[in-house]
Amino acid sequence: MRLRFHCQNRIGILRDIVAHFADYGLNVARGEVGGEHGNAIYLYVPNLLNAQLATLKPELEAVPGVFGVRRVSLMPSERRHLELDALLSSLTDPVMSIDMEGHLVAANRAASQLLGVRVDEVPGLSLDRYLPDLDLPELIRRNNARVNGLRIHLRESTFLADIAPLHRENHDDVASLAGAVVTLHSVDRIGERIYQVQRQEFRGFEAMFSASPRLSALIHEARRMAPLDAPLLITGETGTGKEVLARACHLASHRGQAPFMALNCAGLPESMAETELFGYAPGAFDGARPEGKLGLLELTAGGTIFLDEVGEMSPRLQGKLLRFLQDGGFRRVGSDEETYLDVRVICATQQDLLSLSQSGEFRQDLYHRLNVLSLAVPALRECLDGMEPLARHFIDRASRQIGCRLPELSSAALARMANYHWPGNVRQLENVLFQAVSLCETGTIEPSHLRLPDAGAPVGLAGLELDGKLSDIVAEVERRVLSALYPQHPSSRQLAKRLGVSHTTIANKLNRYGIGQSHSDQ
Template sequence: MRLRFHCQNRIGILRDIVAHFADYGLNVAHGEVGGEHGNAIYLHVPNLLNAQLTTLRPELERVPGVFGVRRVSLMPSERRHLELDALLSSLSDPVMSIDMEGHLVAANRAAGQLLGVRVDEVPGLSLDRYLPDLDLPALIRRNNARVNGLRIRLHDATYLADIAPLHRENLEDVASLAGAVVTLHRADRIGERIYHVQRQESRGFESLFQSSPRLEALIREARRMAPLDAPLLIQGETGTGKELLARACHLASARGQSPFMALNCAGLPESMAETELFGYAPGAFEGARPEGKLGLLELTAGGTIFLDEVGETSPRMQVKLLRFLQDGGFRRVGSDEETYLDVRVICATQQDLPSLCGEGRFRQDLYHRLNVLTLTVPPLRDCLDGIEALAGHFIDRAARQIGCPLPGLSPAAVARLCAYHWPGNVRQLENVLFQAVSLCEGGTIEPGHLRLPDVGQAPGLAGIDLDGSLADILGEVERRVLTTLYPQNPSSRQLAKRLGVSHTTIANKLKRHGIGGGDEA
């Protein structure tokens, strides 16, 4: 059992507390001093039972300077270890720590895979075994400063190493060097890394492309809701950018400098989803880590948790999530201790939650808790008036990543984009244009470069605004028909023959709708 003593910082108080455990024949295995001013003492007493704690608590609280005693799930050092382990495990790049003799002290999972050993086999390994031509300790002593982009060869691959020296005390004293943390980046993936870093940096509302009046209205609404510290439910089809919108709302709130964590609830087994979100206690189940695991909620303390596809959560998860939304409390898997946190919850779904409530597949009380603030992201087929500008944005991004000249987009290709139903929405558009840029050998993207699968056909009136007059509605239908058929009949004469009307009629209609650049051929 682990205990936290809120106490006065005075000489001898630890001795006075530990003496009571000695009187009961209980061994104190580990102790730590914490708190901002050393006003907390943590003790790990492995054999202490609940009944014994009930008897001991009054005696412990009578120790001069002790203001309160309560159970905790982790010692401060254990929590730091778990947080560091979670952070390192989430990194895809190999990260390792070495001492000044050139021996490995610790490494993350990616580094263990690179070196061909388990993480627990890393401590004590000599770096010379892997880098015989590089004396890293000598390099660290010689520079005594951070080294970025050192090119090394490891297992017939080239890496760029970032080396951060570790000092015991004086940062300028070579004698205080204790080792270094080395991070390896694959040299052939640096361009990809820069691209992803740029995407990570541009996550606010300014990064959201607002090429359509409907998207502009959505962003205005989201800006008003972002600072409100209440649950937010974002609805929209797959690929519409619900997580980007959630992250922008987080950054625009008072929690913007705190963590933002995301969990996709779709397809996760119930037990895995529960342990990912809430964590588990030491020895909670067979195969669990002996020190337990922090859940995403605890790693997000003070920040925002984003639950994607919340409609896919199990009934048990729904109960625990409802409890957390009600009072901020939860229990880790395998633990009877309550944990209370301040975390904002943003959820997203592409399902009709009221219908799921009616079918008994989603708790109605949970739905009302989540539905305090609501945003609905329109599908791409309802924002076709801005698709050309959005396509130009994605083409520019793809050309920068691939490292090729910026291609243009032909009128026929624009017409093809406008005629498609986009079941995968903005994400599909980005992927299609990335592939088109890679396929385009000339300076212009043509319809043949656009690989658009004919799946998930949209309903006939999808995306057509029915609020206007009959003339307005028929004009929009006419525009869509001409936009769809023009790429297969790329001249006014061909299209007139295809539709059985005069060449002059089609030429005028194409000009009115801005299709085909006024081609009279």
């Protein structure tokens, strides 16, 4: 059991506290001093039982200078270890720490896999075993400054190494050198890394394309909602850029410099989704880490958590998320300690959460908590008036990544794209144009370069009979649109507002096609 003592910083207080455990024959395995002014003592007492704590607590709180005693799930050093472990594990590049004798001190999982050992086998390994022709400690002493892009050969692979020296205390002379942190970048992936950096630059509102009036209106709404510290629900089909919009809202808020974490709720088993989001306590279940695990919520403290496909969340997780939205508190899996955090929640879904909540498949109270602010991202086929500048942007980006000359976009290719229904939306457009740039050898992208699958007819023309006069075809399309939208906007006034026309026009058309008459009779 781990205990936190809120206490006065005085000589001998730790001795006075520990003496009570000794009287009960309990061993204190570890102790730490914390708090801003050393006003907290943490003790790890492995064999302490709840009943014993209930008896001991009044005695401990009677010790002069002790103001309160409570259980905690982690010691401060354990929390720092977990945070560092989570940070290192999230890095795909090998990262290792070495001392000035050329021995490895620690490494992340990517580095241990490269070295061919387990993470717990890393400490003490000699670098000479892997880099016999390079004396890294001597290089660190000679430069006593950061080294970037050092080409090294390790286990039959070539890397560019970034070496950051570590100094004891605040000195920066050679005598205070304690070692270095080495980050390895694969030469084969340098181009990919540059492209990923470029992609990260395109994540604010300034970089979002608004050539289409629909997108301009969306970005205008999002800019107004971004600074508001309330839950935000983003709806839209797959590939429309819901996460891009969520990141832009995060960056435009007062939390912009704090972490942004994302979790896709679709396809994750309930237990895995729960531990990823909320973390778990030490020894929470068989196979759990002995020190426990921090969840994404704790790693996002002060920032924004993005929950994609929230409609796929299990009922149990819906309940935990609802409680967090209500009071900011939750419990890690296997823990009875309450944790309170300040995190903004942004959710996204391609499902109709209102219908799911009405049918009992999604909690109504959670839906209303999430739907405080809402944004609906239009499908690409609804923004075809902004197709050309968006396409040229993706062509420019693809040509930079591939390293080829910027090709032109023929009018025939543009027309082909404008007449396609884009089931995969913006994501599909980017992938199609990347492939087109790689296939183009003539300097101009033609329709033959666009690999557009014909599977899946445009929704508006599915099963539509095209024989007859234009007025009859248009009337059938009009009837289908009104029939599809009326259940979501079940009155002529709501539907008129949705479609941007007058109430009288919609009322007449509903009457003409016999739509909604059963509702109006009720």
